[in-house]
Amino acid sequence: MAGTTMDQDLALRLDAIRTEYGDTVRIEDLGDVVHALLGSMGGDISAADLKLYHELSSLADYIHSARAEIAALRPDEIRSDFIPTATDELDAIVGATEQATNCILDAAEKLEGLAPVLEPEIAERLTEVTTSIYESCNFQDLTGQRITKVVRMLKAIEERIDTMIQVFGAEMAPAAEAQPKGPVTDEDLLNGPQLPDNATNQAEIDRLLASFD
Amino acid sequence: MAVDKNINVLIVDDYKTMLRIVRNLLKQLGFNNVDEATDGSMALQMLRVGSYGLIISDWNMEPMTGLQLLREVRADPKVKDTPFIMVTAESKSENVIAAKEAGVSNYIVKPFNAETLKTKMVSVLGEF
Numbered sequence: 001m002a003g004t005t006m007d008q009d010l011a012l013r014l015d016a017i018r019t020e021y022g023d024t025v026r027i028e029d030l031g032d033v034v035h036a037l038l039g040s041m042g043g044d045i046s047a048a049d050l051k052l053y054h055e056l057s058s059l060a061d062y063i064h065s066a067r068a069e070i071a072a073l074r075p076d077e078i079r080s081d082f083i084p085t086a087t088d089e090l091d092a093i094v095g096a097t098e099q100a101t102n103c104i105l106d107a108a109e110k111l112e113g114l115a116p117v118l119e120p121e122i123a124e125r126l127t128e129v130t131t132s133i134y135e136s137c138n139f140q141d142l143t144g145q146r147i148t149k150v151v152r153m154l155k156a157i158e159e160r161i162d163t164m165i166q167v168f169g170a171e172m173a174p175a176a177e178a179q180p181k182g183p184v185t186d187e188d189l190l191n192g193p194q195l196p197d198n199a200t201n202q203a204e205i206d207r208l209l210a211s212f213d
Numbered sequence: 214m215a216v217d218k219n220i221n222v223l224i225v226d227d228y229k230t231m232l233r234i235v236r237n238l239l240k241q242l243g244f245n246n247v248d249e250a251t252d253g254s255m256a257l258q259m260l261r262v263g264s265y266g267l268i269i270s271d272w273n274m275e276p277m278t279g280l281q282l283l284r285e286v287r288a289d290p291k292v293k294d295t296p297f298i299m300v301t302a303e304s305k306s307e308n309v310i311a312a313k314e315a316g317v318s319n320y321i322v323k324p325f326n327a328e329t330l331k332t333k334m335v336s337v338l339g340e341f
Contacts, residue, residue, distance in 0.1 A: 140228065
């Protein structure tokens with residue numbers, strides 16, 4: 001039977017590939033393995049062999065194309081640049097909201113401290129207002145917890161990217177290519193608030209402005 | 214019998230702003246003897262040397278969570294009867310069930326207001 005003959009041929013070819021590559025084939029070697037299998041198909045080719053040939057050829061093309069697309073996503077850059085930057089920005093949000101909340105609480109406590117010297121009616125109203133401020137400051141705890149959750153998710157994404165880079169091989173983590181620097185555009189100037197460690201303070205800005213005089 | 218507002222209250226939360234908020238709200242309710250801990254293990258040490266009439270604790274803290282603290286409290290003969298209110302953003306029903314099974318006295322979901330805090334304290338301590 002043609003099917004049986006093809007199975008025997010295929011088994012022989014697979015044995016030859018197993019001898020060369022072993023039982024486990026890395027994804028980056030898969031294209032070579034497929035080509036090796038196709039290359040071993042000499043002589044008369046049956047319709048079934050031809051179908052198999054086309055299917056394997058399509059599979060090889062698909063794998064090459066998928067690898068190219070994943071490499072174009074620059075997973076190394078996501079891991080080394082984007083995720084740490086996002087985490088730092090989120091930490092800065094937590095720090096800034098905590099600082100602001102403490103300032104609000106300072107002011108509310110000072111207001112509340114005035115109650116004993118005020119008319120009872122006004123003092124009661126003042127206490128109601130400060131209670132409302134205390135209640136509203138709950139937000140800092142909740143936003144902090146939500147941001148911590150997001151940071152944990154980013155770390156999980158980072159770990160998965162690490163795994164992907166290991167599976168797909170070193171070529172997925174190319175060294176950053178030096179991009180030719182063009183003139184600074186308006187878009188380049190839109191960086192948003194700087195992290196506390198990188199921020200330029202008002203005195204430094206004043207000095208910079210004065211240097212133009 | 215009116216509740217003694219001179220009882221010592223232990224509040225436990227890893228967010229210092231939350232400790233400050235709860236302390237201020239308790240002060241407005243007339244409870245001025247308030248101590249603070251920033252996680253369960255610190256609270257447990259304070260409970261073992263001090264005397265507290267109420268524990269108000271967050272859940273999500275490290276290294277010891279509020280639920281672990283609750284279990285430790287209920288297992289310690291010296292403090293096992295101390296009223297324990299959980300104040301947390303964990304609002305899933307399985308959280309509430311786990312806390313109830315561990316012996317929580319009442320449960321407040323963040324964000325909360327002063328009225329809710331007072332209502333839950335009354336349900337645990339009695340009218341004040």
